[in-house]
Amino acid sequence: MAKKVIVSFSGGKDSMLSLHKAIQDGFEPIAIMTTINNTKGESWFHNISIDHLKQVSSSLGIPLLLVECSGENYELSFENALKTMKDLGAEGCVFGDIDIEEHRTWCSDRCNNINLTPIFPLWNGNREELVKEFISLGYKAMIKKVNLKNMGMEFLGETLSIDLLEKIKMTGSDVCGENGEYHTFVYDGPLFSREIQIEILEKQSSENIGWLMVC
Structure with missing residues (x-):
């Protein structure tokens, strides 16, 4: 069992x-x-x-x-x-x-x-390979929060993709966000029976943090 x-x-x-x-x-x-x-x-x-x-x-x-x-x-x-x-x-x-x-x-x-x-199922995995595996499995994750010292407000609301990972890397940020550069909300994927519907309301920021207001 x-x-x-x-x-x-x-x-x-x-x-x-x-x-x-x-x-x-x-x-x-x-x-x-x-x-x-x-x-x-x-x-x-x-x-x-x-x-x-x-x-x-x-x-x-x-x-x-x-x-x-x-x-x-x-x-x-x-x-x-x-x-x-x-x-x-x-x-x-x-x-x-x-x-x-x-x-x-x-x-x-x-x-x-x-x-x-x-x-710890992910322990000692390659950061970039893990996030690419996540995407290849069919999961969808929206960027919900960013550290403005690393990434701009334009990333908020974007869904992770291979192309987006390249844009994240171009900022000098860790592609997996392991240093707190960004946080995500997963709204669909192979374990989901249905996609979570998200309505983007606005983007807000305070000091060095930007976040997405959704409902």
Whole structure:
């Protein structure tokens, strides 16, 4: 029987690819887990609305666990959520980290404290090859947020493609956005039963961050 897992799910391309690969490797996801900024009502880091996350969960056919927390209690809230999922049968947690040791250590520590197995399907993969694999599989990811020190507002709302990757590289940014150059929202792909409909409202910016307002 496949090992039951919880998937740490940002709604972006890396978490989706890690979910895809975990299923390919025989794991059974019993839920996708997303941390929510309790002052904004949207996901931490990617700024994805709860409504869109619920639509993704429904389309994937995988239950969604929302973890509402502040920056101050983020770590504790994350561990408490893992404990809840362990009580429901999860044996491990899947993460979408690629090669940043500090991130892997943080994730591993959270799991080790709860006695869950940390699982990293993308670990030590080539960044560019992974994002190209994501695209070739048929997933669609819209750029939702950019660091304006690296990329311009014109990238907001664009869907990842091989051509767009070349434009990202021309800015000097990491093609996979692993240094925080951009964040995405995945709205369709082989695991989806239906595409998530997105209406772009406007582009906004503050200091060095640009983001897309959608509904």
